Amino acid sequence: MLAKRIIPCLDIKDGRTVKGTNFEQLRDAGDPVELGKLYAQQGADELVFLDITATVEKRKTLNELVKRIAHEINIPFTVGGGISAMEDVSVLLQSGADKVSINTAAYKNPKLITEIANTAGSQCVVLAIDTKKEEDGEWYVYLNGGRTKTDTKCFDWAKQAVDLGAGEILLTSMNNDGTKAGFALDITHQLAVNLPIPVIASGGGGKVQHFVDVFEDAKADAALAASIFHFKEIEIPELKQELNNKGIVVRI
Amino acid sequence: MNVVLIKYSAGNIQSVLNALERLGINAEVTADLEKIKSADKVIFPGVGEASSAMRSLQENQLDSVIKELKQPVLGICVGMQLLCRHSEENNTDCLGIVPVQIKKFNGVDHHLKVPQVGWNTIFQLQSPLFKNIKEDSYIYNVHSYYAEDSAYTIAKCNYGLNYAAAIQKDNFFGVQFHTEKSAAVGDRIIENFLSI
Numbered sequence: 001m002l003a004k005r006i007i008p009c010l011d012i013k014d015g016r017t018v019k020g021t022n023f024e025q026l027r028d029a030g031d032p033v034e035l036g037k038l039y040a041q042q043g044a045d046e047l048v049f050l051d052i053t054a055t056v057e058k059r060k061t062l063n064e065l066v067k068r069i070a071h072e073i074n075i076p077f078t079v080g081g082g083i084s085a086m087e088d089v090s091v092l093l094q095s096g097a098d099k100v101s102i103n104t105a106a107y108k109n110p111k112l113i114t115e116i117a118n119t120a121g122s123q124c125v126v127l128a129i130d131t132k133k134e135e136d137g138e139w140y141v142y143l144n145g146g147r148t149k150t151d152t153k154c155f156d157w158a159k160q161a162v163d164l165g166a167g168e169i170l171l172t173s174m175n176n177d178g179t180k181a182g183f184a185l186d187i188t189h190q191l192a193v194n195l196p197i198p199v200i201a202s203g204g205g206g207k208v209q210h211f212v213d214v215f216e217d218a219k220a221d222a223a224l225a226a227s228i229f230h231f232k233e234i235e236i237p238e239l240k241q242e243l244n245n246k247g248i249v250v251r252i
Numbered sequence: 253m254n255v256v257l258i259k260y261s262a263g264n265i266q267s268v269l270n271a272l273e274r275l276g277i278n279a280e281v282t283a284d285l286e287k288i289k290s291a292d293k294v295i296f297p298g299v300g301e302a303s304s305a306m307r308s309l310q311e312n313q314l315d316s317v318i319k320e321l322k323q324p325v326l327g328i329c330v331g332m333q334l335l336c337r338h339s340e341e342n343n344t345d346c347l348g349i350v351p352v353q354i355k356k357f358n359g360v361d362h363h364l365k366v367p368q369v370g371w372n373t374i375f376q377l378q379s380p381l382f383k384n385i386k387e388d389s390y391i392y393n394v395h396s397y398y399a400e401d402s403a404y405t406i407a408k409c410n411y412g413l414n415y416a417a418a419i420q421k422d423n424f425f426g427v428q429f430h431t432e433k434s435a436a437v438g439d440r441i442i443e444n445f446l447s448i
Contacts, residue, residue, distance in 0.1 A: 040435065076392060
């Protein structure tokens with residue numbers, strides 16, 4: 001049976017791992033390659049590396065980092081952050097990334113999704129959506145790392161992205177991110193059961209029970225978390241063992 | 253040992269090369285027909301669409317050379333599918349080395365997401381390829397098409413139905429999953445192939 005996936009996310013700035021809370025404060029959490037290898041050995045199912053380096057000049061170091069990761073890590077990994085054109089994607093895939101995650105650029109230029117899907121296959125297109133539940137009870141798409149609100153509803157954009165060729169959705173709830181109070185079950189469920197592609201839930205995982213809930217109740221295909229892994233609040237082997245004990249299919 | 257990776261239009265060659273390097277194996281990536289013929293082991297990778305991959309083989313005369321190989325050959329993912337007879341993906345006639353049909357997952361009938369993305373288990377393992385691999389080991393998959401279960405199945409996987417996760421006919425082996433991304437299990441399978 002296909003297993004539910006546990007995906008540590010490593011935020012990268014200038015070649016180092018950092019993690020913000022609610023997209024703001026950043027803390028150093030070490031070397032990305034070493035940390036990624038450790039997670040792979042511990043049983044992480046995939047890795048996501050999000051580059052939050054601002055300048056174009058420093059982004060060149062990202063490709064060198066991706067090459068190092070690809071040489072040393074024997075599980076799939078996704079690279080995202082600041083990807084705006086097909087050329088960025090081609091370089092990252094050639095450097096050894098298995099998938100790329102695109103966000104703001106895809107919203108502004110939806111054809112980018114199709115272009116990547118047609119060139120490299122849907123399986124390597126992860127559409128990342130940052131979403132926030134507003135007072136009207138609806139989930140809206142936010143851009144630019146959560147700084148810019150749009151009037152587009154999360155589900156509508158996700159569905160459109162599937163039609164354009166996206167292979168997976170990485171769904172981050174801004175309401176939940178950094179709270180460690182649990183994932184956004186309602187919007188995750190809506191996407192996971194209505195879309196024909198896998199949904200990776202992100203934002204809010206703080207306890208084992210939150211992962212149980214997001215897999216059992218929200219039907220997520222995968223769950224992503226960062227700082228709880230970086231700071232050993234939950235370790236991957238015990239998380240997977242406990243999920244297994246609760247009857248959730250995970251790779252152990 | 254002289255290991256070559258067949259170079260053609262399909263992707264994941266670099267990933268397979270990286271996996272071999274991690275195991276201390278220096279493989280050569282080549283489309284040179286003589287080098288492929290004289291190699292000790294041939295790895296035939298592949299990610300992408302079947303008909304264009306098949307066309308790329310034909311344009312480089314690789315199709316006829318692959319069929320004639322006598323040494324152990326390992327097709328991975330689309331590489332495995334191309335070893336078979338025919339693929340439903342764009343109605344493609346493949347190499348026809350293993351008389352097996354490649355079909356598309358029926359996601360609607362089986363209430364499954366297609367492609368299958370992620371870790372699934374392999375069982376009924378019956379080949380030196382799976383020496384010291386436990387039944388129900390997890391391997392990493394990304395695919396919409398699968399090889400039908402047949403007399404050539406050497407490992408099964410279930411995704412809505414049982415299908416061939418791996419096939420073998422004579423010196424030709426094929427795995428649907430990505431050994432190069434399947435952690436320690438994948439590394440072990442590659443090592444097993446290289447010691448056949």
